[in-house]
Amino acid sequence: MNQVSQVQPGATATALKGPTSAGASALSSDFETFLKMLTVQVQNQDPMNPVDSNDYATQLATFSSVEQQVLTNDLLGAIGTQLGIGSLQQVGAWIGMEALVRAPVNFDGTTPITVRPQAHPDSDSASVVVRNANGAIVERIALEPGQTSLTWNGLDQNGVALPRGNYRFEVESSVDGVVIDSQLSQVFSRIEEVRSDRGNVLVRLSDGTELVSTMVEGLRSAGG
Numbered sequence: 001m002n003q004v005s006q007v008q009p010g011a012t013a014t015a016l017k018g019p020t021s022a023g024a025s026a027l028s029s030d031f032e033t034f035l036k037m038l039t040v041q042v043q044n045q046d047p048m049n050p051v052d053s054n055d056y057a058t059q060l061a062t063f064s065s066v067e068q069q070v071l072t073n074d075l076l077g078a079i080g081t082q083l084g085i086g087s088l089q090q091v092g093a094w095i096g097m098e099a100l101v102r103a104p105v106n107f108d109g110t111t112p113i114t115v116r117p118q119a120h121p122d123s124d125s126a127s128v129v130v131r132n133a134n135g136a137i138v139e140r141i142a143l144e145p146g147q148t149s150l151t152w153n154g155l156d157q158n159g160v161a162l163p164r165g166n167y168r169f170e171v172e173s174s175v176d177g178v179v180i181d182s183q184l185s186q187v188f189s190r191i192e193e194v195r196s197d198r199g200n201v202l203v204r205l206s207d208g209t210e211l212v213s214t215m216v217e218g219l220r221s222a223g224g
Contacts, residue, residue, distance in 0.1 A: 091194050091201045091213045098188040099203065100218030104133075104168040105189040106206035109161055111223075113152045113169075116186035117143055120173035123180060128152075129170045138162060143171075166207040190222060 105113055119126035130139040130152065139157075141150065152169070154162050173181040193204040194213070201213040 087201045087213070088194065088196045091203065094191050094203065094213075094216075094219060095194055096222055097191055098220050098222055099191050099205065099216045100186050100188055100220075101205065101209075101211060101216055102184045102186055103189060103205055103209045103211060104166045104207045105187045106208075107154050107162065107164060107167050109154065109164040112154065113167070114188045115150050115152055115169050116148060116188075117150065117169070117171045118148065118183075118186070119143060119171060120181040122175065123173035124175050125177075126171060126173045128185060129172055129182075131168050131170065132162075133166045138167070186217060188218075188220060 100116065107113060115128060117126070117128050126143045128141040128143060128150065129137055130141070132138050139152075141152075143150070152167075154167075156162055169185040169187055170182055171185045172179050189209075190206040191203050192206060195202050195204070202210045203213050203216060204210045
């Protein structure tokens with residue numbers, strides 16, 4: 001669907017070099033301090049009761065373990081950053097496309113909206129409830145058994161276009177006239193922006209909603 005951006009090995013090496021080198025430099029300084037403290041400890045020990053050589057070995061082993069852990073954390077952090085950049089570049093290609101999501105959608109006053117309703121499997125009837133940005137019901141559309149797609153043209157009962165704005169589509173499933181389930185329906189909404197936030201790649205939809213990119217359940221070309 002979208003071509004994945006390739007990260008050059010050289011670029012990866014460069015990206016990993018900075019934070020890891022900084023961590024190594026800090027550890028080098030700490031190790032020098034540790035050796036000075038160890039030297040002072042040896043110089044000032046009681047000659048009649050010297051410190052067991054095993055204690056020195058334990059201290060060195062402990063410092064070495066901490067050193068390896070810090071370097072590993074630096075390396076993992078750098079790799080995570082690089083992967084995040086790659087994901088952002090890939091998802092960035094979605095801008096301008098329409099995402100299949102469970103979210104409100106912006107109606108521009110003319111362009112029909114594709115809805116993908118999914119009724120509860122135990123229901124004997126279902127309908128799509130259309131609400132405006134204030135939560136008021138503007139239309140209720142009965143679904144045929146097994147119907148999984150409908151196109152909402154944004155017209156009221158008199159055939160007049162409803163105001164521009166954000167609308168939400170809820171699927172109400174019923175048994176013997178009693179509602180047993182109500183959930184936000186899938187709709188196609190245009191992707192306006194893609195950004196990175198704390199390691200997550202977010203997409204901003206036409207209504208202003210922001211979702212983690214993994215919540216996008218499908219993609220299609222605008223107006224498809």
